[in-house]
Amino acid sequence: MPKEAGAPTGRLQVRIKRSAEESQERFEVERFPAMTVLDVLLAVQREHDPSIGFRFSCRVAMCGTCTLRVDGRSVLACQALVQDHAREIEIAPMAGYPVVRDLVVDMAPFWEQWSRITPYLDPKESLDEPAVVRPDSEEREAIDPSLDCIQCGACYSSCGVSGQHKTFLGPAALTRAMVLINDSRDAAGRTRLDVVSGQDGADRCHLIYGCTGVCPKGLDPARAIRRVRTGRVEDR
Ligand code: SF4
Numbered sequence: 001m002p003k004e005a006g007a008p009t010g011r012l013q014v015r016i017k018r019s020a021e022e023s024q025e026r027f028e029v030e031r032f033p034a035m036t037v038l039d040v041l042l043a044v045q046r047e048h049d050p051s052i053g054f055r056f057s058c059r060v061a062m063c064g065t066c067t068l069r070v071d072g073r074s075v076l077a078c079q080a081l082v083q084d085h086a087r088e089i090e091i092a093p094m095a096g097y098p099v100v101r102d103l104v105v106d107m108a109p110f111w112e113q114w115s116r117i118t119p120y121l122d123p124k125e126s127l128d129e130p131a132v133v134r135p136d137s138e139e140r141e142a143i144d145p146s147l148d149c150i151q152c153g154a155c156y157s158s159c160g161v162s163g164q165h166k167t168f169l170g171p172a173a174l175t176r177a178m179v180l181i182n183d184s185r186d187a188a189g190r191t192r193l194d195v196v197s198g199q200d201g202a203d204r205c206h207l208i209y210g211c212t213g214v215c216p217k218g219l220d221p222a223r224a225i226r227r228v229r230t231g232r233v234e235d236r
Pocket residue numbers: 148149150151152153154155156171172175214215216217218219221
């Protein structure tokens with residue numbers, strides 16, 4: 001932890017799920033104000049065990065690579081703060097993914113579903129004359145709250161249906177599909193509607209809202225899935 005972060009506020013017990021031992025390992029680090037879970041992991045790596053496996057890149061909640069579970073909840077390690085009064089935290093890899101090593105998971109199940117909905121715009125017009133969605137239009141306002149997905153996988157990790165049914169499209173892919181289906185510039189809506197209407201699509205969601213409860217970017221995948229089901233703008 002850098003010195004400029006402030007004076008230590010106490011000691012923090014850290015329990016980390018390790019893959020080699022198939023059990024938790026305990027560490028102790030100094031706790032600082034505004035300490036993130038990523039700070040904790042870097043302190044454990046620096047002070048106790050350089051071999052511990054975890055993933056991160058941007059450190060500012062943009063790249064979506066550092067997702068893991070803290071006390072059972074899926075979070076971005078670089079965004080989640082250790083509570084000032086916390087004495088102990090438990091860190092584990094995301095659920096629903098094969099573990100590569102320690103806290104690093106294989107995101108293949110997520111990307112497999114993501115790719116099924118053709119996650120990019122298939123433009124109707126030639127690129128020389130691109131159609132425009134005005135920022136203040138009703139269309140843009142309808143899809144705006146669902147645009148900022150960083151593909152971190154937290155929603156998938158928190159979805160009981162995704163955990164049980166590996167062919168379920170899952171919250172992130174269905175949210176992305178909703179955005180593109182409602183984008184008037186896109187030409188692949190029919191194909192996408194066929195995918196989200198199939199047995200692995202929106203109807204498989206149980207609307208438990210585990211995805212919405214954890215999304216670190218404030219998206220509401222459960223609401224987007226409702227909108228895919230009903231087509232109603234109020235379900236946006
Ligand atoms: S919808 Fe939210 S939780 Fe799910 S992958 Fe996107 S940013 Fe992460």
